[in-house]
Amino acid sequence: MSDTDFATIAEFPTTERSRVRRRHDRGSHAHADVHAVLDATPLCHVGYTIDGAPYVTPTLHWREGNRVYWHGSAASRFLRQAEGTPVCLTCSIMDGYVLARSAFNHSINYRSAMVFGTARVIEDVDEKARALRHFVDGLFPGRWESLRPMTAQELKATSVLWMEIEEATAKVRDAPPGDLEDAHIPVWAGILPLQSGLAAAEPAPGLPGSIALPAALDELIRSGRLR
Amino acid sequence: MSDTDFATIAEFPTTERSRVRRRHDRGSHAHADVHAVLDATPLCHVGYTIDGAPYVTPTLHWREGNRVYWHGSAASRFLRQAEGTPVCLTCSIMDGYVLARSAFNHSINYRSAMVFGTARVIEDVDEKARALRHFVDGLFPGRWESLRPMTAQELKATSVLWMEIEEATAKVRDAPPGDLEDAHIPVWAGILPLQSGLAAAEPAPGLPGSIALPAALDELIRSGRLR
Numbered sequence: 001m002s003d004t005d006f007a008t009i010a011e012f013p014t015t016e017r018s019r020v021r022r023r024h025d026r027g028s029h030a031h032a033d034v035h036a037v038l039d040a041t042p043l044c045h046v047g048y049t050i051d052g053a054p055y056v057t058p059t060l061h062w063r064e065g066n067r068v069y070w071h072g073s074a075a076s077r078f079l080r081q082a083e084g085t086p087v088c089l090t091c092s093i094m095d096g097y098v099l100a101r102s103a104f105n106h107s108i109n110y111r112s113a114m115v116f117g118t119a120r121v122i123e124d125v126d127e128k129a130r131a132l133r134h135f136v137d138g139l140f141p142g143r144w145e146s147l148r149p150m151t152a153q154e155l156k157a158t159s160v161l162w163m164e165i166e167e168a169t170a171k172v173r174d175a176p177p178g179d180l181e182d183a184h185i186p187v188w189a190g191i192l193p194l195q196s197g198l199a200a201a202e203p204a205p206g207l208p209g210s211i212a213l214p215a216a217l218d219e220l221i222r223s224g225r226l227r
Numbered sequence: 228m229s230d231t232d233f234a235t236i237a238e239f240p241t242t243e244r245s246r247v248r249r250r251h252d253r254g255s256h257a258h259a260d261v262h263a264v265l266d267a268t269p270l271c272h273v274g275y276t277i278d279g280a281p282y283v284t285p286t287l288h289w290r291e292g293n294r295v296y297w298h299g300s301a302a303s304r305f306l307r308q309a310e311g312t313p314v315c316l317t318c319s320i321m322d323g324y325v326l327a328r329s330a331f332n333h334s335i336n337y338r339s340a341m342v343f344g345t346a347r348v349i350e351d352v353d354e355k356a357r358a359l360r361h362f363v364d365g366l367f368p369g370r371w372e373s374l375r376p377m378t379a380q381e382l383k384a385t386s387v388l389w390m391e392i393e394e395a396t397a398k399v400r401d402a403p404p405g406d407l408e409d410a411h412i413p414v415w416a417g418i419l420p421l422q423s424g425l426a427a428a429e430p431a432p433g434l435p436g437s438i439a440l441p442a443a444l445d446e447l448i449r450s451g452r453l454r
Contacts, residue, residue, distance in 0.1 A: 017280070043321050045272035047283035053244065056274035056283055058319035058339050092285035094270050097425075099444075103363050103374050104381035112285050136330050146414050147330050154331035176431045187373050188438050189431040192448065196423040198324075204403045204416040211415050217326075221419065 012168045017116055026171045031066065033170040037091050037113035038063045042139060042227050046070060047088040048078050048119070061089065062135050068115060069131055072159025079159055082119045087163055090114045096193040100177035101185040107177070109191065113170045117163030125152070131160045139227045141216040197224050239395045244343055253398045258293065260397040264318050264340035265290045269366060269454050273297060274315040275305050275346070288316065289362050295342060296358055299386025306386055309346045314390055317341045323420040327404035328412040334404070336418065340397045344390030352379070358387045366454045368443040424451050 010031040028034070038044075044061040047054060055078065061070040068089060072079050091113045098107040122128045132155075133144045150158075177189050198221040201213050220227070237258040255261070265271075271288040274281060282305065288297040295316060299306050318340045325334040349355045359382075360371045377385075404416050425448040428440050447454070 043319060045274075045283050045285075045317055045319065047272075047274040047281035047315075049276050049279060049281045052276060052279065053313045053343075054274035054276045054281055054315045056272050056315045056317040056341065058272075058317060058337070060335065086280045088274075088281045088283045090272055090283040090285060092270060092272065097366065099367065099370075100431075101375050102381070103359055103371065103377050104385065106363065108287065110285070114283065116280075132330055136333065139324065140326070143326075144330065148328050148409055148412050148414070150330050154329070158331065176429070182375055183431075183433060185375050186435070186438055187375070188440055188444070189434055191429040191431075192444065193426040193429060194423060194453070195426045196421060199420040199422045202403075202418040202420060204410075204418075206410060207416055208413070211413055213415055217415070217419065226421070 012165065015167050017167055026173050028170045028172075029168065030170070033172070034113050034115065034165070034168040035063060037093070037111045037170050037172075038068060038115070040111060040226075041091055041093050044068075044070060044089050044091045046078075047090065048082070048085060050078065050081070060135075061091070062138050064134060066165050067162050068117070068165060069135065069160060069162040071135070072121070072161050078119075079121065079161075082161060083121045085119050086116070087119045088114060088116055089163070093196075094194050095174065096191045098173075098175075098177050098191055099189055100179040101182035101187050101189050102179060105177055105179040105182070107173060109173050109175070109193075111170070111172045111174075113168060115163075115165045115168040117166045120162050122160045122162065125155050128155055128158065128160050131162070132158065135160075140214075140220065142214070143216070146214070196226065197221075198226070239392065242394050244394055253400055255397045255399075256395065257397070260399075261340050261342065261392070261395040262290060264320070264338045264397050264399075265295060265342070267338060267453075268318055268320050271295075271297060271316050271318045273305075274317065275309070275312060277305065277308070287362075288318070289365050291361060293392050294389050295344070295392060296362065296387060296389040298362070299348070299388050305346075306348065306388075309388060310348050312346050313343070314346045315341060315343050316390070320423075321421050322401065323418045325400075325402075325404050325418055326416055327406040328409035328414050328416050329406060332404055332406040332409070334400060336400050336402070336420075338397070338399045338401075340395060342390075342392045342395040344393045347389050349387045349389065352382050355382055355385065355387050358389070359385065362387075367441075367447065369441070370443070373441070423453060424448075425453070
Protein backbone atom coordinates (compact mmCIF):
# COMPACT_ATOMS: atom_id res chain seq x y z
CA MET A 1 0.00 0.00 0.00
CA SER A 2 1.50 3.37 -1.00
CA ASP A 3 1.58 6.34 1.33
CA THR A 4 -0.94 8.04 -0.89
CA ASP A 5 -3.41 5.19 -0.50
CA PHE A 6 -2.90 5.16 3.23
CA ALA A 7 -3.66 8.85 3.54
CA THR A 8 -7.08 8.37 2.01
CA ILE A 9 -8.23 5.82 4.59
CA ALA A 10 -10.40 7.30 7.34
CA GLU A 11 -8.95 6.37 10.71
CA PHE A 12 -9.85 6.86 14.32
CA PRO A 13 -7.14 8.75 16.22
CA THR A 14 -4.39 6.75 17.88
CA THR A 15 -4.33 7.71 21.53
CA GLU A 16 -3.00 6.29 24.73
CA ARG A 17 -6.44 4.76 25.34
CA SER A 18 -6.82 2.97 22.04
CA ARG A 19 -3.22 2.33 21.00
CA VAL A 20 -2.72 -1.33 20.12
CA ARG A 21 -0.17 -2.53 22.62
CA ARG A 22 0.35 -6.08 21.44
CA ARG A 23 0.41 -7.80 18.07
CA HIS A 24 0.50 -4.60 16.08
CA ASP A 25 0.06 -6.63 12.91
CA ARG A 26 -3.44 -7.56 14.03
CA GLY A 27 -4.70 -4.10 14.95
CA SER A 28 -6.32 -1.32 12.94
CA HIS A 29 -7.87 2.05 13.62
CA ALA A 30 -9.43 2.30 10.15
CA HIS A 31 -13.11 3.21 10.23
CA ALA A 32 -13.92 0.45 7.75
CA ASP A 33 -12.24 -2.24 9.86
CA VAL A 34 -13.94 -1.12 13.07
CA HIS A 35 -17.32 -0.81 11.37
CA ALA A 36 -16.99 -4.28 9.80
CA VAL A 37 -16.71 -5.92 13.23
CA LEU A 38 -19.52 -3.84 14.75
CA ASP A 39 -21.74 -4.83 11.83
CA ALA A 40 -20.88 -8.53 11.93
CA THR A 41 -22.57 -9.33 15.24
CA PRO A 42 -25.58 -7.87 17.07
CA LEU A 43 -24.13 -8.68 20.51
CA CYS A 44 -21.84 -6.28 22.31
CA HIS A 45 -20.52 -5.82 25.83
CA VAL A 46 -20.84 -2.34 27.25
CA GLY A 47 -18.37 -1.34 29.94
CA TYR A 48 -18.91 1.55 32.29
CA THR A 49 -17.80 2.66 35.72
CA ILE A 50 -19.95 3.35 38.77
CA ASP A 51 -18.25 4.64 41.90
CA GLY A 52 -14.91 3.58 40.46
CA ALA A 53 -15.94 -0.03 39.91
CA PRO A 54 -16.26 -1.66 36.47
CA TYR A 55 -19.46 -3.17 35.04
CA VAL A 56 -19.81 -5.10 31.80
CA THR A 57 -23.32 -5.56 30.44
CA PRO A 58 -24.25 -7.58 27.35
CA THR A 59 -26.78 -6.01 25.03
CA LEU A 60 -27.59 -5.56 21.34
CA HIS A 61 -26.13 -2.71 19.35
CA TRP A 62 -26.38 -1.23 15.89
CA ARG A 63 -24.46 1.37 13.94
CA GLU A 64 -25.36 4.41 11.88
CA GLY A 65 -22.30 5.96 10.27
CA ASN A 66 -19.85 6.67 13.03
CA ARG A 67 -22.41 6.38 15.81
CA VAL A 68 -23.09 3.21 17.70
CA TYR A 69 -26.47 2.73 19.37
CA TRP A 70 -27.40 0.20 21.99
CA HIS A 71 -30.46 -1.08 23.71
CA GLY A 72 -30.59 0.13 27.28
CA SER A 73 -32.90 -2.41 28.86
CA ALA A 74 -30.09 -4.59 30.15
CA ALA A 75 -28.20 -1.63 31.53
CA SER A 76 -30.73 0.03 33.76
CA ARG A 77 -28.28 0.18 36.64
CA PHE A 78 -26.22 2.45 34.42
CA LEU A 79 -29.07 4.36 32.81
CA ARG A 80 -29.80 6.69 35.67
CA GLN A 81 -26.38 8.26 35.34
CA ALA A 82 -25.44 7.31 31.78
CA GLU A 83 -25.68 10.68 30.07
CA GLY A 84 -22.21 12.06 29.47
CA THR A 85 -20.22 9.23 31.03
CA PRO A 86 -17.35 7.39 29.30
CA VAL A 87 -18.14 4.02 27.78
CA CYS A 88 -16.11 1.23 26.23
CA LEU A 89 -18.22 -0.97 23.95
CA THR A 90 -16.60 -4.17 22.73
CA CYS A 91 -17.72 -6.68 20.09
CA SER A 92 -15.98 -10.01 19.68
CA ILE A 93 -16.50 -12.92 17.35
CA MET A 94 -14.60 -16.13 17.89
CA ASP A 95 -13.88 -17.72 14.51
CA GLY A 96 -11.92 -20.75 15.59
CA TYR A 97 -9.39 -22.42 17.82
CA VAL A 98 -5.80 -22.37 16.58
CA LEU A 99 -3.91 -25.44 17.75
CA ALA A 100 -0.13 -25.38 17.63
CA ARG A 101 2.57 -27.86 18.63
CA SER A 102 3.23 -25.96 21.86
CA ALA A 103 0.79 -24.58 24.40
CA PHE A 104 2.42 -21.18 23.98
CA ASN A 105 1.47 -20.90 20.32
CA HIS A 106 -2.13 -21.91 20.77
CA SER A 107 -4.41 -19.05 19.88
CA ILE A 108 -7.82 -18.22 18.52
CA ASN A 109 -8.91 -16.71 15.26
CA TYR A 110 -11.22 -13.84 16.06
CA ARG A 111 -12.50 -10.42 15.14
CA SER A 112 -12.95 -7.77 17.80
CA ALA A 113 -13.63 -4.08 18.02
CA MET A 114 -13.19 -1.92 21.11
CA VAL A 115 -14.84 1.47 20.74
CA PHE A 116 -14.69 4.41 23.12
CA GLY A 117 -17.06 7.30 23.46
CA THR A 118 -19.40 9.24 25.69
CA ALA A 119 -22.85 7.81 26.38
CA ARG A 120 -25.92 9.75 25.29
CA VAL A 121 -29.46 8.82 26.26
CA ILE A 122 -32.19 9.49 23.68
CA GLU A 123 -34.99 11.38 25.37
CA ASP A 124 -36.91 12.58 22.30
CA VAL A 125 -39.68 10.10 21.55
CA ASP A 126 -39.66 10.58 17.78
CA GLU A 127 -35.89 10.15 17.63
CA LYS A 128 -36.21 7.06 19.81
CA ALA A 129 -38.82 5.56 17.48
CA ARG A 130 -36.64 6.34 14.47
CA ALA A 131 -33.62 4.66 16.08
CA LEU A 132 -35.62 1.59 17.12
CA ARG A 133 -36.98 1.23 13.62
CA HIS A 134 -33.42 1.28 12.29
CA PHE A 135 -32.54 -1.39 14.88
CA VAL A 136 -35.44 -3.72 14.07
CA ASP A 137 -35.24 -3.34 10.31
CA GLY A 138 -31.46 -3.71 10.44
CA LEU A 139 -31.91 -7.14 11.98
CA PHE A 140 -35.06 -8.15 10.10
CA PRO A 141 -35.55 -6.23 6.85
CA GLY A 142 -39.01 -4.70 6.52
CA ARG A 143 -40.25 -6.02 9.85
CA TRP A 144 -41.09 -2.71 11.54
CA GLU A 145 -43.86 -1.94 9.04
CA SER A 146 -45.51 -5.31 9.69
CA LEU A 147 -45.69 -4.92 13.47
CA ARG A 148 -48.31 -3.56 15.81
CA PRO A 149 -47.14 0.05 16.29
CA MET A 150 -45.35 0.89 19.55
CA THR A 151 -47.48 2.70 22.07
CA ALA A 152 -46.38 5.93 23.72
CA GLN A 153 -45.94 4.02 26.97
CA GLU A 154 -43.78 1.35 25.33
CA LEU A 155 -41.59 3.99 23.76
CA LYS A 156 -41.19 5.62 27.15
CA ALA A 157 -40.25 2.29 28.74
CA THR A 158 -37.59 1.54 26.13
CA SER A 159 -34.14 3.03 26.51
CA VAL A 160 -31.84 3.76 23.61
CA LEU A 161 -28.32 5.00 24.12
CA TRP A 162 -25.74 6.05 21.58
CA MET A 163 -22.29 7.47 21.29
CA GLU A 164 -20.14 9.01 18.64
CA ILE A 165 -17.12 6.76 18.21
CA GLU A 166 -14.25 8.88 19.50
CA GLU A 167 -11.55 6.24 19.40
CA ALA A 168 -11.57 2.63 18.32
CA THR A 169 -9.44 -0.37 17.58
CA ALA A 170 -10.28 -3.42 15.50
CA LYS A 171 -8.23 -6.57 15.89
CA VAL A 172 -8.37 -9.62 13.68
CA ARG A 173 -6.53 -12.90 13.66
CA ASP A 174 -7.24 -15.15 10.71
CA ALA A 175 -4.34 -17.51 10.16
CA PRO A 176 -3.07 -21.03 10.83
CA PRO A 177 -0.77 -21.64 13.81
CA GLY A 178 2.39 -19.53 13.61
CA ASP A 179 4.83 -22.11 14.87
CA LEU A 180 6.79 -23.17 11.80
CA GLU A 181 9.83 -23.62 14.02
CA ASP A 182 7.99 -26.52 15.69
CA ALA A 183 6.65 -28.07 12.47
CA HIS A 184 8.90 -31.12 12.91
CA ILE A 185 7.13 -32.08 16.14
CA PRO A 186 4.68 -34.91 15.41
CA VAL A 187 1.50 -33.51 16.93
CA TRP A 188 -1.67 -32.45 15.13
CA ALA A 189 -1.82 -28.71 14.47
CA GLY A 190 -4.36 -26.61 12.63
CA ILE A 191 -7.63 -24.79 13.04
CA LEU A 192 -10.93 -25.90 14.51
CA PRO A 193 -13.25 -23.36 12.85
CA LEU A 194 -16.18 -22.08 14.83
CA GLN A 195 -19.37 -21.43 12.94
CA SER A 196 -22.52 -19.62 14.02
CA GLY A 197 -25.77 -19.35 12.19
CA LEU A 198 -29.53 -19.29 12.48
CA ALA A 199 -31.36 -22.59 12.61
CA ALA A 200 -34.89 -23.36 11.42
CA ALA A 201 -37.48 -20.87 12.70
CA GLU A 202 -39.77 -22.00 15.54
CA PRO A 203 -43.24 -20.43 15.27
CA ALA A 204 -44.76 -19.14 18.53
CA PRO A 205 -47.19 -21.52 20.23
CA GLY A 206 -50.63 -21.08 18.68
CA LEU A 207 -49.41 -19.12 15.67
CA PRO A 208 -51.99 -19.76 12.92
CA GLY A 209 -50.61 -22.04 10.23
CA SER A 210 -51.77 -19.51 7.65
CA ILE A 211 -49.08 -17.04 8.78
CA ALA A 212 -45.98 -18.00 6.86
CA LEU A 213 -42.41 -17.06 7.74
CA PRO A 214 -41.68 -13.78 5.91
CA ALA A 215 -39.35 -14.17 2.95
CA ALA A 216 -36.84 -11.76 4.50
CA LEU A 217 -36.48 -13.99 7.57
CA ASP A 218 -36.21 -17.10 5.44
CA GLU A 219 -33.45 -15.39 3.47
CA LEU A 220 -31.67 -14.36 6.68
CA ILE A 221 -31.68 -17.94 7.98
CA ARG A 222 -30.37 -19.28 4.67
CA SER A 223 -27.71 -16.59 4.33
CA GLY A 224 -25.58 -17.80 7.21
CA ARG A 225 -25.43 -14.24 8.49
CA LEU A 226 -26.62 -13.21 11.94
CA ARG A 227 -28.14 -10.06 10.55
CA MET B 228 -39.23 -25.88 45.54
CA SER B 229 -39.63 -25.98 49.31
CA ASP B 230 -37.85 -23.61 51.66
CA THR B 231 -35.74 -26.49 52.83
CA ASP B 232 -34.52 -27.20 49.33
CA PHE B 233 -33.78 -23.57 48.76
CA ALA B 234 -31.61 -23.34 51.86
CA THR B 235 -29.32 -26.04 50.56
CA ILE B 236 -28.47 -24.23 47.33
CA ALA B 237 -25.14 -22.42 47.41
CA GLU B 238 -25.64 -18.81 46.40
CA PHE B 239 -23.47 -15.78 45.87
CA PRO B 240 -24.46 -12.90 48.16
CA THR B 241 -27.04 -10.43 46.91
CA THR B 242 -25.51 -6.99 47.11
CA GLU B 243 -26.12 -3.59 45.60
CA ARG B 244 -23.54 -4.43 42.93
CA SER B 245 -24.99 -7.71 41.80
CA ARG B 246 -28.69 -7.34 42.60
CA VAL B 247 -30.83 -8.16 39.57
CA ARG B 248 -32.66 -4.95 38.84
CA ARG B 249 -34.86 -6.02 35.97
CA ARG B 250 -36.67 -9.21 35.03
CA HIS B 251 -36.22 -10.85 38.40
CA ASP B 252 -37.66 -14.03 36.98
CA ARG B 253 -34.63 -14.40 34.75
CA GLY B 254 -31.91 -13.85 37.34
CA SER B 255 -30.12 -16.16 39.75
CA HIS B 256 -27.27 -15.93 42.19
CA ALA B 257 -26.99 -19.72 42.59
CA HIS B 258 -23.44 -21.00 42.17
CA ALA B 259 -24.63 -23.75 39.83
CA ASP B 260 -26.40 -21.31 37.51
CA VAL B 261 -23.43 -18.94 37.36
CA HIS B 262 -20.96 -21.78 36.83
CA ALA B 263 -23.09 -23.28 34.05
CA VAL B 264 -22.82 -20.11 31.98
CA LEU B 265 -19.11 -19.66 32.66
CA ASP B 266 -18.53 -23.25 31.57
CA ALA B 267 -20.66 -23.04 28.42
CA THR B 268 -18.40 -20.67 26.47
CA PRO B 269 -14.65 -20.06 26.46
CA LEU B 270 -15.05 -16.38 25.53
CA CYS B 271 -15.50 -13.71 28.17
CA HIS B 272 -15.30 -9.94 28.36
CA VAL B 273 -13.22 -8.56 31.21
CA GLY B 274 -14.06 -5.08 32.43
CA TYR B 275 -11.71 -2.97 34.46
CA THR B 276 -11.09 0.70 35.21
CA ILE B 277 -7.96 2.71 34.53
CA ASP B 278 -7.88 6.33 35.69
CA GLY B 279 -11.65 6.22 36.11
CA ALA B 280 -12.33 5.11 32.53
CA PRO B 281 -13.82 1.74 31.57
CA TYR B 282 -12.12 -0.88 29.38
CA VAL B 283 -13.64 -4.12 28.12
CA THR B 284 -11.24 -6.74 26.77
CA PRO B 285 -12.24 -10.05 25.20
CA THR B 286 -10.24 -13.08 26.24
CA LEU B 287 -10.60 -16.75 27.10
CA HIS B 288 -11.41 -17.89 30.61
CA TRP B 289 -11.81 -21.09 32.55
CA ARG B 290 -13.10 -22.02 35.97
CA GLU B 291 -11.86 -24.10 38.87
CA GLY B 292 -14.45 -24.32 41.63
CA ASN B 293 -15.37 -20.80 42.58
CA ARG B 294 -12.36 -19.23 40.92
CA VAL B 295 -12.35 -17.93 37.40
CA TYR B 296 -9.06 -17.71 35.51
CA TRP B 297 -8.35 -15.77 32.36
CA HIS B 298 -5.62 -15.43 29.82
CA GLY B 299 -3.83 -12.13 30.20
CA SER B 300 -2.29 -11.69 26.79
CA ALA B 301 -5.11 -9.54 25.47
CA ALA B 302 -5.16 -7.37 28.57
CA SER B 303 -1.59 -6.19 28.82
CA ARG B 304 -2.70 -2.60 29.25
CA PHE B 305 -4.37 -3.75 32.44
CA LEU B 306 -1.69 -6.20 33.55
CA ARG B 307 0.78 -3.70 34.91
CA GLN B 308 -1.69 -2.62 37.57
CA ALA B 309 -4.05 -5.59 37.70
CA GLU B 310 -3.13 -7.07 41.06
CA GLY B 311 -5.81 -6.23 43.61
CA THR B 312 -8.07 -4.19 41.35
CA PRO B 313 -11.82 -4.79 40.95
CA VAL B 314 -12.94 -6.68 37.86
CA CYS B 315 -16.28 -7.50 36.26
CA LEU B 316 -16.06 -10.53 33.99
CA THR B 317 -19.07 -11.21 31.80
CA CYS B 318 -19.94 -14.20 29.61
CA SER B 319 -22.85 -14.09 27.20
CA ILE B 320 -24.30 -16.59 24.80
CA MET B 321 -26.99 -15.55 22.36
CA ASP B 322 -29.32 -18.48 21.77
CA GLY B 323 -31.82 -16.89 19.42
CA TYR B 324 -33.89 -13.96 18.29
CA VAL B 325 -37.37 -13.73 19.78
CA LEU B 326 -39.78 -12.11 17.35
CA ALA B 327 -43.06 -10.77 18.70
CA ARG B 328 -46.00 -8.94 17.11
CA SER B 329 -44.76 -5.61 18.46
CA ALA B 330 -41.27 -4.13 18.44
CA PHE B 331 -41.53 -3.70 22.20
CA ASN B 332 -41.83 -7.43 22.85
CA HIS B 333 -38.95 -8.44 20.61
CA SER B 334 -36.20 -9.99 22.68
CA ILE B 335 -33.41 -12.48 22.57
CA ASN B 336 -32.99 -15.83 24.23
CA TYR B 337 -29.64 -15.82 25.96
CA ARG B 338 -27.54 -16.99 28.86
CA SER B 339 -25.25 -14.56 30.63
CA ALA B 340 -23.17 -14.40 33.78
CA MET B 341 -21.70 -11.29 35.32
CA VAL B 342 -19.13 -12.05 37.98
CA PHE B 343 -17.32 -9.66 40.27
CA GLY B 344 -14.06 -10.09 42.08
CA THR B 345 -10.56 -8.82 42.66
CA ALA B 346 -7.90 -9.57 40.05
CA ARG B 347 -4.88 -11.63 41.03
CA VAL B 348 -1.85 -12.16 38.81
CA ILE B 349 -0.10 -15.52 39.00
CA GLU B 350 3.61 -14.93 39.49
CA ASP B 351 4.68 -18.42 40.54
CA VAL B 352 5.89 -20.31 37.47
CA ASP B 353 4.78 -23.76 38.65
CA GLU B 354 1.32 -22.48 39.54
CA LYS B 355 1.13 -20.77 36.16
CA ALA B 356 2.04 -23.99 34.36
CA ARG B 357 -0.55 -25.88 36.38
CA ALA B 358 -3.25 -23.34 35.53
CA LEU B 359 -2.35 -23.32 31.82
CA ARG B 360 -2.48 -27.09 31.71
CA HIS B 361 -5.97 -26.96 33.20
CA PHE B 362 -6.89 -24.37 30.53
CA VAL B 363 -5.54 -26.36 27.56
CA ASP B 364 -6.84 -29.72 28.71
CA GLY B 365 -10.20 -28.18 29.61
CA LEU B 366 -10.60 -27.13 25.98
CA PHE B 367 -8.89 -30.12 24.37
CA PRO B 368 -8.82 -33.18 26.61
CA GLY B 369 -5.37 -34.72 26.92
CA ARG B 370 -3.68 -32.22 24.64
CA TRP B 371 -1.13 -30.79 27.10
CA GLU B 372 0.70 -34.10 27.36
CA SER B 373 1.05 -34.33 23.57
CA LEU B 374 2.63 -30.89 23.14
CA ARG B 375 6.19 -29.65 23.05
CA PRO B 376 6.72 -28.56 26.69
CA MET B 377 6.59 -24.83 27.46
CA THR B 378 9.96 -23.22 27.92
CA ALA B 379 10.79 -21.08 30.95
CA GLN B 380 10.76 -18.02 28.70
CA GLU B 381 7.32 -18.86 27.29
CA LEU B 382 5.93 -19.33 30.76
CA LYS B 383 7.33 -15.96 31.75
CA ALA B 384 5.78 -14.32 28.68
CA THR B 385 2.33 -15.75 29.39
CA SER B 386 0.06 -14.02 31.85
CA VAL B 387 -2.62 -15.77 33.85
CA LEU B 388 -5.02 -13.88 36.07
CA TRP B 389 -7.68 -15.19 38.39
CA MET B 390 -10.20 -14.07 40.91
CA GLU B 391 -12.34 -15.61 43.56
CA ILE B 392 -15.95 -14.97 42.57
CA GLU B 393 -17.19 -12.57 45.25
CA GLU B 394 -20.56 -11.77 43.73
CA ALA B 395 -22.29 -12.98 40.61
CA THR B 396 -25.52 -13.02 38.70
CA ALA B 397 -26.67 -15.41 36.00
CA LYS B 398 -29.49 -14.45 33.69
CA VAL B 399 -31.28 -16.70 31.26
CA ARG B 400 -34.12 -16.18 28.82
CA ASP B 401 -35.35 -19.30 27.09
CA ALA B 402 -38.93 -18.83 25.98
CA PRO B 403 -41.16 -17.92 23.05
CA PRO B 404 -42.35 -14.32 22.67
CA GLY B 405 -44.35 -13.20 25.71
CA ASP B 406 -47.02 -11.23 23.89
CA LEU B 407 -50.14 -13.37 24.18
CA GLU B 408 -52.17 -10.17 24.33
CA ASP B 409 -51.14 -9.52 20.72
CA ALA B 410 -51.67 -13.07 19.46
CA HIS B 411 -54.61 -11.98 17.31
CA ILE B 412 -52.37 -9.74 15.21
CA PRO B 413 -51.57 -11.51 11.92
CA VAL B 414 -47.80 -11.24 11.87
CA TRP B 415 -45.25 -14.04 12.13
CA ALA B 416 -43.93 -14.51 15.67
CA GLY B 417 -41.55 -17.05 17.12
CA ILE B 418 -37.91 -17.83 17.62
CA LEU B 419 -34.99 -17.80 15.21
CA PRO B 420 -32.59 -20.08 17.10
CA LEU B 421 -28.90 -19.31 16.91
CA GLN B 422 -26.54 -22.23 16.82
CA SER B 423 -22.77 -22.33 17.23
CA GLY B 424 -20.48 -25.26 16.74
CA LEU B 425 -17.13 -26.41 15.49
CA ALA B 426 -16.76 -27.17 11.80
CA ALA B 427 -14.41 -29.65 10.15
CA ALA B 428 -10.81 -29.33 11.33
CA GLU B 429 -8.32 -27.66 8.97
CA PRO B 430 -4.81 -29.15 9.30
CA ALA B 431 -1.93 -26.65 9.38
CA PRO B 432 -0.17 -26.13 6.03
CA GLY B 433 2.44 -28.84 5.59
CA LEU B 434 1.14 -31.05 8.39
CA PRO B 435 2.22 -34.62 7.46
CA GLY B 436 -0.74 -36.69 6.35
CA SER B 437 0.37 -39.37 8.78
CA ILE B 438 -0.63 -37.16 11.74
CA ALA B 439 -4.33 -37.82 12.27
CA LEU B 440 -6.74 -35.59 14.15
CA PRO B 441 -6.72 -36.82 17.78
CA ALA B 442 -9.87 -38.67 18.78
CA ALA B 443 -10.60 -36.15 21.54
CA LEU B 444 -10.73 -33.31 19.01
CA ASP B 445 -12.87 -35.33 16.64
CA GLU B 446 -15.25 -36.02 19.51
CA LEU B 447 -15.32 -32.31 20.44
CA ILE B 448 -16.24 -31.30 16.88
CA ARG B 449 -18.99 -33.93 16.71
CA SER B 450 -20.38 -33.08 20.17
CA GLY B 451 -21.71 -29.66 19.22
CA ARG B 452 -20.05 -28.25 22.31
CA LEU B 453 -17.48 -25.46 22.18
CA ARG B 454 -15.41 -27.15 24.86
